[in-house]
Amino acid sequence: MAKTIYTCRECGGTSPKWLGKCPACGAWNSLDEGLAEAATKNNRFQALARSQPVATLADIDAAEVARTPTGQEELDRVLGGGIVAGGVTLIGGDPGIGKSTLLLQALDALSAVMPVLYVTGEESGAQVALRARRLGLAGAKVRVVAEISLEKILATLETEQPAFCVIDSIQTLYSDQLTSAPGSVAQVRECAAQLTRVAKTGGCAMVLVGHVTKEGALAGPRVLEHIVDTVLYFEGDTHSSFRLVRAIKNRFGAVNEIGVFAMTEKGLRGVSNPSAIFLSAHGEPVSGSCVLVTLEGTRPLLVEIQALVDSGGASPRRLSVGLDRDRLAMLLAVLHRHAGVSCMDQDVFVNAVGGVRIAEPAADLAVLLSITSSLRGKPLPRGFVAFGEVGLAGEVRPAPRGQERLKEAAKLGFSVAVVPKANAPKKPVEGLTVHAVERIEQAIDIVRGL
Template sequence: MMAKKKTMYVCQSCGYDTAKWLGKCPGCGQWNTMVEEIVREEKNQSRGLSLGLSESSRPCPISQVAVEDLPRMTTGSQELDRVLGGGIIPGSMVLIVGDPGIGKSSLTLKVCANEAAMGKKVLYVTGEESVRQVRMRADRLEAVQEGLLAVSETNLEHIGQHVEQLKPELLVVDSIQTVFRPDVQSAPGSVSQVRECAVELLRLAKTNGIAVFVVGHVTKDGTLAGPRVLEHIVDTVLYFEGGGNSEYRLLRAVKNRFGSTNEIGIFEMRDTGLVDVPDASRLFLSERTEEAGSIIVPTVEGTRPLLVEVQALVAQTPYVPPRRTSDSVDIKRIQLLLAVLEKRVHLAIGACDVFVKVAGGIRIDEPAADLGICVAMASSFANRRLRPQTIVFGEVGLSGEVRAVSQAEGRLREAARLGFTSAVLPRKNYQQLKNEKAVEGIALYGAADLTEALRYAMPRE
């Protein structure tokens, strides 16, 4: 019997569906996102309770569930392995998202070549390019391997047939917005198509033990194009940051069922594709300046200490209100720190334009950078240079106090490795570390409040 057809209005942002058209989606609050789609209503053949249950679907005590270490496949890239939590888990599904031209296809093709070089069978499915274009990219990336199989296909049924026939250990689909299921009556890239294709690819991954990499597009505001349910379906979501005029790329995990979401991978874009940057601190500080408003801040991304240069420019302006601009730090956070400087340190900085930047395209989110940002803005406002070869870190409270942060010893050890000789840090961290041999060679200045930190960081000439 043929399945019945009916139409539903589906939100293209969140996937909310309704039988009637609505101007505003009740699910996400977006306007004019409801699109009519044809869906099939499958008739349930067995409605009774006497259904045969498989052994895997029967409830059992959790204490009887077998636990074993999940094997991981190395990707050939230390930075990508770090972000994934140690490598690729067989049977997992990874979503890679980023702006056009940022390096998603180059990274996945390079991973495929590395796996094929280790004797694994890899299937690369492209829906946006021809196989000849993939070969041209492989020649440029030096990623031509006999075990790397490529096919240009968008029909999910045909992709499933290739998987069942070839039994690859790694499957890459580039991109999910181009793949479609023939039985879903909507255009490729719509909410229904993306959701159904992702579920089917997840089934292929789990039932066959295949690691699946899926490439996704982004919208103009940098978020994943398509339904948000896609991020819930996959096991790992990786976002590319950077691009534009920057030659560096940051790969950040926003979801990872098999590892931490605090790790980042740093790559450099070259003619041969993305190359790992193992010593990112030295690279980011290679062109640092000693002018007023520039300070070195040791941040921590997961388990990796990373030294970055924070630059601030504070200038008088006749315009009202003054501008607050930054592509590296949250604007609301800058406004809060400016209020603390004006109220607690009595700097008349509120009527000035303030521009804050982190060299290298790094975005700072952790509170330990508060003190460094405040010192950089105060230095630019007073036009006074900071103490040379000094790092600054600490969290700043609304009362102007400097609060302790985690992993202070690791930050200092990284600074000592790069030749820094002094550090301004919270008083509590100073009391814990002043007798530690691991930080010998660095003069420590413990600050209880913001005024004291500024006095240490900006000595009078």
């Protein structure tokens, strides 16, 4: 009878019996049941990179890595300029979000300059060809194989010698060395390690497509994210035509970069001006609306913050979409204490337009100004933007890279800005009137006088 063990999906630790808490990393409810692997004579545990002698750090040649553009400018932005030889990228997202479509477009563009290979474990070759025809891709040099056996895939990589390879997806692969089913913790860990080893030793840039759980996290062991060089998340509502690709980890570039795509009949197309997605097209200014200049990675974005304040009952509601609800409650308390604006008997609803999620505290000032605008029923002036963090003492703190935010707002035609005093530009920004404030009371007084 096969022996059963329990493996932690977070750290890969094992236990002979089920436990609520992993004894290795302390994670709760992370042990998955599986069969114990029999010992084999083959040594599978080799280094992921070539072994080298000990050297002094200052003597190691650290030349800048060469990058090859994928033909998708927004994807290149997220990757840091393009793909890197020997780099392994993991991309995850909900089913039907467009992962395979985007990678097939990148494969077709790269096939003109390098040999490429598309390994599909979820579709047949005919299905991939049908999608390529639908997207208007020639695919004359794109090599395709439908296979889920790791050993056969490694043999194909040895034969084809591609410079760029896509594995769709890592959860469908299995190794003959293991007895567990495809998608199990052991199989995902083993297949990812073997493919990464091949990519590093052969100089092949590889993309692994990963499934996600109901909570939106990448399925499988957390060690999968540690093995690879870059982790990308594909975000967006399947009912909307816009998609966001966000870099969570990148050894070759900046993290938290985003690429914005629009889903069209001919596949995904990059959006050169993503601020237009997150701004509503109002004919006239409306109350409760304030435009925020936020920062996603190194890219400034203009996002509209909408607030609705309405009479509540005995227990008024506080609801936010795209922003932290606890921070909203804190800002309402600051607004009452330091600006004398009370919403204690009002329902307050705050929404970030376009489905974008804003995590940075620089949105505080825009949120408070949109709430006061809705409460008074008076819209903010046309072409108005704001950003800045608000503290519990009512002070308005500076936001990082304030000059870039102001230049982006001026470029898109905005004319009035309320910003923290520390972010006030030393030289006037053409076409933009900047009001610098130190406290929330000053910001509200300035807005009332506009």
